[in-house]
Structure formats: C-alpha cells, structure tokens
Amino acid sequence: MDASHVTGGVPARARRAWPLFVVAVALVAIGIVLYVGRGAPPSLAEQVNQIGQGLKCPTCQALSVAQSDSPIAVSMRSEIRQQLQHGRSPDQIRSWFVARYGPQVLTDPSSHPIQLAFWIVPVAVLAVGIVAIVLLGRRRPPDDSRRPGVAVSGLTPMRLAAVAVVLAVSGSAVGLLAWHRDAPASAATSRPASTTPSMTAGDWVAVAESSEHQNDYAAAAHAYRTALRMLPHNSQLRTRLAFVLVRAGQPNAAIKVITPLADQAGPQQAEAVLVLGLAQRADDLPAYRQTLTRFLRMAGDNPAAPAVRKLLRGGQ
C-alpha cells in the first residue's frame, strides 16, 4: 500500500480540506456575530422617519419629508405610516410616491432605475469609443505605411468618432423621451402660486387650531412652533404652544417654552403660570402645587380656578 499520501497519520485529502474547513467555520462565526449584533428591528416611527428622509418635501427647499413641518409633509408621513401598517415594503412605498410626484421626489434620485440611464449612456459611449480606438490600434497591420490610419475593418478613427457622436446624442434623446413620456404641448401645469411656501403666522395658527379640533396635538404643536418662530414675542402663541405640548405628552418641552413667560409680569402671566403648573403636574414635579397656588392668587376669578382648586384638593 502506498503510504506517500499520508503524513503524520493525517490523510492527504483531509489536509487539503483543512483550509476549506477553516473558511467555513469563519463564515459561520461571522454570520452568527452579524445576526446577533444586528440589533432590534426598527420601530414603526423609525421606519417612517427612514423612508421620510428619502423623500423630498414637495413645497420646502432642501428639506426632507422627515424634517419638514409643512402640512403636506405631515400628510406624507401619515401615508407612509399607513402603508407600512398595511405591510408594504419601503421600495413599494417609494414607488408609490414616485408615481404621484415623479422621480424628483426622491432625495437620492440615482436610486431610481431610470435616473441611472442618464448617467450610464454618456459614460458607456465614451468607454466603447475608447476600447474601439485601442482595438483599432492593435489591429493595424504592421505594413500600414501605404494606408496609414485605416483599420482592417475600414473604420477610421474619424468615422468611429462620428458614430460615437450620433450614438451619444440619440441615446440621450431616447432617455429624455422616456423621461417625459409625452409631448410637452399637452402639459397643463401652471406656474405655482406662492401659497404654501409663504404661509403666514396666521395661516399656521389656523393649521394649529384645526389640528387641535382633530385632537392631533403633535401636529398642533408643530404649527404653533412654526408660528412662534415668525412671531417670537407673541405671548398668546407661546402659551398655546405650551398647552398643546402638555396635551401631546411633552410636559418637559412645555415647561421650557412657558417658564420665561411665567416669570415675566404681564397680561399673559396668569395663564402662563397655569400652564406651567399643569405641565409640572404632568411631569410629576412636586412644584406644581406651589405654581397652581400662585395662579389662584393671581387670578382667583379665572374660569379655570374652580377646576384648579379641585385639583389641589386632590379631587382629580
């Protein structure tokens, strides 16, 4: 029996298999590490945010749907949430928005297949041309002294260049036609009015009030905050914002908004102190009793006073 294939008692076939075995173990180990370390699946809110970051707000400059507070962006986030809850994938959701707003709604338009064509066509033409020139040079017969620059196939560099120009222009034309899909004459889109992009503070207050009517306090907070940015010294707006922040379950944010007003003497101070007290109570801060007592001293005949007294007596 020929024992040359055995070394140190280990068969040669087994020795050859060792590297494969090591690689297989390493791959399995990497797979386990990746699987365990992938973290918890993203929440619905995180998924909405992620998809929203990939969509441009149609009426905002340089803001994504995830970043914008405009009514249309808020509505788009609602739509994303609804579609995710119905089991649609992020790609399906993006395609849905592209069908309605065009590929330009994507913040990364190169992710859309048709967009890639616009970049590939000129580059491909250039690459083909360069390869052809190089190949032509290689194919040139050694004795080309009588017919310089003429390849075996009869294609001169100048003819090749002319063909490349035609290909580039026609390729771009095909791409543009595919993009527009119809003759421009039938398009009836007018110039946009400056409606939503130039909403006034009053418009945003109306949005906020409408949202409050719908018990959408988060949206109301967004709208009041936007209005307050336009009118930063408006005490009523500040008070309303703090109040809806409490209703929206953000008492800490409400306290930050209302505290400067509660410490400032003025016609709005009593209401500000009331909202501060409610925010402190919602945030489980013991100081709320002192704050609400202070409110009662300032405005004992306020319509909210009886409810506040009951609160302090422990009735609620």
Add this chain to the structure above:
Amino acid sequence: MLPSIGRRRIVAAAILVLAACLSLVLVTALRSDGHGSSRYALLDHRAPALSGQSLDGGRVDLASMRGDVVLVNIWASWCAPCRQELPLIQRTQTRWAHAGVKVVTINTRDGASLARDFLKRMNATDLVTVNDPQGRLAVSWGAMGVPETFVVDRRGFVRARRIGPVTTGWLQRELSRWTRAT
C-alpha cells in the same frame, strides 16, 4: 510633429470626450427637477381614487362620475387663498353644470366642524366635499399644497392641474377643452 495616425487618434478621442460631455449637459439641462416647474406625474393618467364620506354625511365616488368632466379642488379652511377662491369654485359648479361638469372638493387636514362652519359662512354648503382629515387623499393625488385643482375628463383621466388659486381664464380654457373632447 505628430504622425497623422496619432493626430487622428487624438482628434477622435477628443470628439468622443466632447460628445460624452455634451450628452451629459443635454440630459442634465433639459431634465426638469425643480418642484416649481416639474411636470405633474399623474397628468394624462387615470385619476386616483376619490371616494369617501362627504361633509354632509353622504357618499362620494369619482368612479361613478364617468361621462362627466369633473373639477377636483383641494382646500382647507386655514388656507387664505382657498377662502378667496371658493366663491369662484362654487360659481363654476353652477355655470358649467349644463355642460356636464361636476365639482368635487377635498377638504384636507381640517376639522370637519371647522370646514362645515366655513362653508356655511361662504354660502357654499351645496359643494360636494370629501373629508380628508389626515391629508392622505391630497397626497394620493400628488398635491403640492393648497389650493390645488385638477380637471378629470369624461373617461376618468387627469388632464390638467393648477397649483394655487384658479382663475376664470384657466377654468374657461380647460373646461371648454375637455367638455368638447369625447
């Protein structure tokens, strides 16, 4: 001096580079991606669904209006230009009814009671209005904001879109065109 073969190669390469750059510029320049001037993606496509409960409790379904030209207007009570435009939308409903034009409005991101009060103040309670509290219906139409108006032809295809308040001229032009079309 370069041999003629080398010169021709250089010229050919230069023309190729120029062609690639020109096509790149052509594609980039002619492709419109500004949201102000971009083409409406649903133009000449079948209109999105528009069905739901109206503000007066009835049922509205655009699909049941085939055979009529339908003016679809999106508005909100908090939108100042919408408030100015609404009387014109209401007059359009009256003036064009004989020509087979129907008007459906979408009240978007609004409280239903606020919208009803608003229509009452404007004496426009006869307008058929679908409630769209979350604004998802407006988004399904590819709306950019409010007000926004669409013309749907007799076969159910979107043929025109206006961003911002409509004008008498625009209404006249589009409704004349699409009421004459079969």
